[in-house]
Amino acid sequence: MxxxxxxxxxxxxxxxxxxxxxxxxxxxxxxxxxxxxxxxxxxxxxxxxxxxxxxxxxxxxxxxxxxxxxxxxxxxxxxxxxxxxxxxxxxxxxxxxxxxxxxxxxxxxxxxxxxxxxxxxxxxxxxxxxxxxxxxxxxxxxxxxxxxxxxxxxxxxxxxxxxxxxxxxTDMERIATPNEQQALLAANASAPWLLFPETREHPIRMFDQIPERWAQRGAGGSLTDDALRGEYLSFQVGAWAVRAAIHDVHVTFGDLRGPDGASIPSSAMTCFNLGGIDYAGKPFDTRLDIAQGRVQPLWMGVAIPDNAKAGVYRGTVTLQADGVPAQQIPLTITVDAKEAVAHGDDDPFKLTRLRWLNSTLAQNNDLVKPFTAVTVHGPQLGILGRDIQLAPSGLPAQIDSRFDERMTGFANTPMPLLAGPIQLLVQDAQGTHALTAQTTPEVKIDGPAKVHWQVDGKAGPLQGNVQASLEADGTLIYSIALTAAKAISLDDIRLAIPLSNHVAQYELGLGRTGDHAPADFSWKWNVQNNQDGAWIGAVNGGLEFHLRDEHYRRPLNTNFYHDQPLIMPSSWDNGGHGGVTMKRVDTQYRIDAFSGPRNLAAGQTLHYDIVMRVTPFKTIHPAEHFAERYYHAYADLDQIKAQGANVVNIHHATPINPWINYPFLEPEKMRAYIDAAHQRGMEVKIYDTIRELSDRAPELPMLESLGHEVISAGSGGGFSWLQEHLDGDYIAAWHVPENRDAAVIDAGQSRWHNYYIEGLDWLARNIGIDGLYLDDVAYDRVTMKRVRKVLQARRPHPLIDLHSASQFDARDGYINSALLYMELFPYIDRLWFGEEFDYQHTSPAYWLTEISGIPYGLMGEMLQGGGNPWRGMVFGMTNRLPWTGGDPRELWKQWDAFGIEQADMIGWWVHDAPVKTGRDDVLATSYVRKGKTMIALASWAPGKTTVTLQVDWKALGLKSGQATLVAPAIAGFQPAATFKPGDAIPVEPGKGWLLVLQ
Known part of the structure; x- marks a missing residue:
């Protein structure tokens, strides 16, 4: 059936x-x-x-x-x-x-x-x-x-x-009447709890009532089911705390004994509600208590071996709790001689995929392209385009960037980011003491993509312990513990980051949108804001930092920040005394993260956790970016190709991907569409983010049984299905009225991430997806790395693009989208920022740091209202088909006529750019080919103005007396025009030109 x-x-x-x-x-x-x-x-x-x-x-x-x-x-x-x-x-x-x-x-x-x-x-x-x-x-x-x-x-x-x-x-949602319940209790007069085994075909759906079928059947009994060889068989035991709360539930399994001495060991069985492997690959145990009157489903599973002998297997599962006698449930499993395909995973309704919750797939320290192995030469650590010199404290003494300003390669001379070592300073009545140690940190290699080190040191009256790591993408993670040997009064503990003045050109974060770095700025902690750090730097070198609590948990985002806000870091915040100052002083740009005065008791330990990332993460590849042209909608493939697009993003609420973040229920349709795209030389990516989960997921009742491990706590409500079939403790999320798809918000870090990784692997292997379209994701860098590894292993040309609406508003805690997702940037291919981004009234610095992605090694596209095509072109950006507000097809035709994929992109931010305007409010980016250059001009001037191009003819390989400057006609963008190289070119406010110099 x-x-x-x-x-x-x-x-x-x-x-x-x-x-x-x-x-x-x-x-x-x-x-x-x-x-x-x-x-x-x-x-x-x-x-x-x-x-x-x-x-x-x-x-x-x-x-x-x-x-x-x-x-x-x-x-x-x-x-x-x-x-x-x-x-x-x-x-x-x-x-x-x-x-x-x-x-x-x-x-x-x-x-x-x-x-x-x-x-x-x-x-x-x-x-x-x-x-x-x-x-x-x-x-x-x-x-x-x-x-x-x-x-x-x-x-x-x-x-x-x-x-x-x-x-x-369902029959599991038809309640037992009060009389039926009383009869059941009378039949079990002394039992503190009642147990009800159920097969996976009858997922328990109610947690404060029992179903009619339990009252009619009675408590206890055995569980009988059948499975194929190699199948993962899941089942449940419902525990009803009838007379008192039940504390600290435990489950043990016995071996399953089969025909002719065959057996399935107890090690092949698990109870998902009592622990597993977390999203970071670490084993964990969960204490499980059941409130009086509540029903707790305990979901279990057994991995039937591929070579299991066919026949009947018998065993037991034993449940016990504090002060509660052990109770056994007999198990009888009939194993068929037929072998399951892929453990049964091809049919989500069989719930064999529950074992994915404990997956460690791609949980390793292997490299991800384009990153290179971390090199270690004593305290000198090297990664792609960057070097970190460690001080005796274990903190960076110097950071060098070898990226060039064009962001397409590396410079001959590295650029130092720091004006002095980064220090953790303790200030008391005797003065200021830097955390230091007497020996050089001993760096140990965990794998090609990660190293770690530990330092025991001292900071004046405090003993210090530094646990730190560096990964190939440029992420530095520090956990610093400071312990007082005796009671003491302190004036401050602070982190001092002295950036070089020429590096600290731009800044975003700490309540500021992307702009030039402020000369003098101060900030204080506030839980209403999703703010704990900033990025400061230049295009080809910068530093992102975040100040974290030792129990940090990623906040919810995209409309739901206040449902799960930032955990205020107790050491950094110090009861409202902490904050950050930034100030330009002589040759330094000084960042001080202070925590203020406090008294410590003898033996008291403070934890100062820090995450830093050195940017850029990788070089940009303009030729690849311009060659990949996006169609962001489900449509006829021939129609899409005829419009010049070759990468298709398939949203949810489409015939082949109807349910949000659960892309498994129309596999044949999705496979046929993707196969047809591949036959046409096109790629297809799908929407799948796990920020929320569709009510159509067959696993949803089981996930609900895990409490708030996967489904975030909330006040319920939302679409009718959620209210009628869930327990009420959830956050209602996105709903698609057209197909009655409703979703709930997922927790930011959970075992559902393990399921997600396995699901992507299944999709890449079985359906052939070429990548992902990520729409305001909730997961962190740990999961993002795994996503990249899986797709990289399974697909020849994996693509991941990230979309975000602007998060800089009250409901999202005034967090910059670029800063919120910067930890993911090493592992994605392009940005699409996004709804509510202002393309018309913001500065070039905002465009560069908040939208373009270029200082981090990415390129992107525009969305809101079609963006601004003239300004977009100075960053290599257009909008996407078929979104209203802009149509990139005419620009694409000009790209092809010019041969933009064979050109070198030299942005306005490059100090020796071959074409300049001499103005800060009208900017020029050059696309240079042998014998010709395409110049993108864009104005931020308040009114109509003129510019005269300053051309480095030698750099372009052109002769000024023989050159022509032509504006080709581009519908919706510019009329045809011809200028002489020295002419004053008129520029309308908010617009510009695309000129060909040859």
């Missing part, structure tokens, strides 16, 4: 779902307007007209207050019946009387709702009961007279139906 049909197979005492359908008439449609009537109804048969008929609906409802929710009766003609009396309504059943003017099938809808708010973030409220029945009818019909109610003719209940199979309540 197809498990996707299970929601339709409810254990009703009346008729089966199939019988319900047979009982329908043309006047009562099988589908209805859920926005008017809700998702659930009973149909009832009225044999003959009557002033009033009575009906008892055995609905067994899981919603908390059925008496506060309306019921709507619709007659055989589809008309709402006004005269209805709610005689008795509770969770077990509903007794109604209604006027029946004609015989036939009536529909009674019992959870109607109203939808308001934004369509993608709807507010669904359930209609309250109305009392608009005619008083005369109530009196004359007997519907309001208890003495006459029992004499009313009874309508015959035909059965339950839902607006579709997915919305239907």
């Amino acid at each position: 197809d498990k996707r049909l299970l929601p339709c197979m409810l254990a009703l005492a009346v008729l089966s779902c199939a019988a319900d359908l047979r009982a329908e008439t043309d006047a009562v449609p099988l589908r209805w307007n859920a926005e008017r009537f809700g998702n659930h109804r009973y149909t009832v048969q009225v044999d003959k007209p009557a002033d009033a008929v009575r009906v008892i609906l055995p609905w067994r409802r899981r919603d908390a207050h059925p008496d506060q929710v309306a019921t709507i009766v619709v007659d055989p003609d589809g008309q709402v019946v006004r005269n209805v009396a709610r005689m008795h309504v509770d969770a077990s059943s509903g007794e109604l009387a209604f006027e029946a003017r004609k015989a036939g099938v009536y529909a009674i809808y019992y959870q109607p709702y109203i939808t308001t708010g934004h369509p993608n973030y709807p507010t669904v409220t359930y209609r309250a009961p109305t009392h608009d029945a005619d008083p005369k009818w109530l009196q004359s019909s007997g519907a309001s007279d208890p003495s006459r109610e029992a004499k009313l003719p009874m309508a015959n209940v035909l059965g339950y139906q839902a607006v579709d199979d997915f919305d239907a309540y």
Whole structure:
């Protein structure tokens, strides 16, 4: 039986779902307007007209207050019946009387709702009961007279139906009545908890009630199931804390004994609720307590060996808790001789993929292209384009960048970033003491992509311990512990970063959007803001830093920051005394992260965690960037190719990827589309970010059983499916009205990341996806590295692009998108920033640092309103097809006519750029080929102006007396025009030119 049909197979005492359908008439449609009537109804048969008929609906409802929710009766003609009396309504059943003017099938809808708010973030409220029945009818019909109610003719209940199979309540959501529960408790009079084994076909959906099937079946019993050889078989045991809270649940497994001495060892079994392997690859245990009255599903699994002998295997699973006697559940598993394909993973509904939660795939210190192995020469560490010299303290004494200003290669002479060593300073009454040690740090190699070191030192009256690492992408992670040997009063503990003045050109972060680095600036901690660091630097060398708590957890982002905000770092913040100052002093740009005065007790330890990243991460590749032309929509492939695009991004809510962040339910459609694209020389990437998870994921009930490990805590609400089928403790996320797809917000760091990595590997192997379109992701660099490794291993030309809406607003904690995602930049290929970015009223410095990606080794495209095509061209950016507000096709044609893929891109930020304007508000970027150069001009001047180009003819290989300067006609961009090299070129405000000099 197809498990996707299970929601339709409810254990009703009346008729089966199939019988319900047979009982329908043309006047009562099988589908209805859920926005008017809700998702659930009973149909009832009225044999003959009557002033009033009575009906008892055995609905067994899981919603908390059925008496506060309306019921709507619709007659055989589809008309709402006004005269209805709610005689008795509770969770077990509903007794109604209604006027029946004609015989036939009536529909009674019992959870109607109203939808308001934004369509993608709807507010669904359930209609309250109305009392608009005619008083005369109530009196004359007997519907309001208890003495006459029992004499009313009874309508015959035909059965339950839902607006579709997915919305239907399953047999695990039909509650046991209070009498049934009492009978069950009486049969188990002394049991502190009751256990109910269930196969994966019946996922436990309720956590504060038990289902009817448990009350009828009784507690305990065995679990019997069947599996193929090599299959991963998942199952559950529901634990109901009936009389008291249950503390510290433990699960143990016995070996499964099979035919002829065969066995499956207990080591092949696991309980996911009690721990596993976290997203960073570390084992963990979870203490599990169950509140009194609550139901806790315990999801378990057994890996059937590929070579298991066919036959019946028997064993036990034992559950116990503090003060609770151990209780065994017998297991009987019949192993078929047939071998499972891919452990059963090709069918998500088999729930074999639960084992992915504990995956360590791509969890290693191997290299990712284009990075090179970390080199170690004593305290001198080398990575791609950068060198870090360690001081005896273990902190950087110097950082050098070997990237050139063009960002396409490396300079002959490295650029030092620091004006002096980075220091952690302790200040007391005796003076200022730097953390230091007597010996050089001993660097140990973890793998080609990572090294680490440890230093024991001293900072005045404090003992210091430094644990640090460097990775091939340029990430430095420090955990510094300072311990007081005796009680002491301190004036300050601070981190001093002295950048070289010429390096500190631009800054973003700490509440500032990207701009020139401020001459004097101060900042204080505030949990309302998602701010804990900044990036400061030049195009070809900079430093990102973040100040973290030792228990740091990535905050939620994109509208949900305040649901899980930044953990204030107790040492750095110091109760509001801490902050950051930045000041330009002589040849230094001094950054001081201070924590202020405090008193330490003897033996007290403070933790100062720091994350730093040295930029750029990698060189840019303009030729590849210009060759990859994006179509960001699902459409006919021939139509896409005819418009000049060759990379297709497939969003969710499309026929081949309908469900947000769960791209596994239309594999054949997706594979066929991607195969067809590959035949045309095109690539296809899909939307998949795990920021939120579709309600269509078959694993969702199991994930709900993990508490808030995967699903973020929240106040519930949102689309009707979430309210009707989840436990209420979640954050409602994106909703697509067209296909009724609703999602919940995922926690920022969880084992769902392990599932995600395995899922990408499956998609790359089986479906052939060429990469990912990331839309405001919630995961961190640890997962991003794994994403890159998986795609790099499986696909010949993997592509990852990152989109973000501007996060610089109150709801997102005024965080710069570039800073929020900078840790991911080493592993992606391009940016698409994005909605709510201002392309018209912001400075070139903002464009450079917040939008373009160039100082970090990336290039990008524009979105909001089509961007500004003239300004975009000085950064190598256009917008994407087929988004409104701009059309890049005419620019693409000019690129091809000129041969931009064979040109060297020399941006306006390069100090010896061959073409300049002599102005800061009209900028020029050159695309240089042998014998000709294309010049992009863009204006930030407040009004119409003129510029005269300053040309380094030798650098371009041209002769001034023989050169022509032509503006080709580009529809929607510029008219045709011809200038002489020394002419004053008119430039409109906010616009520019694309000129060919040859």
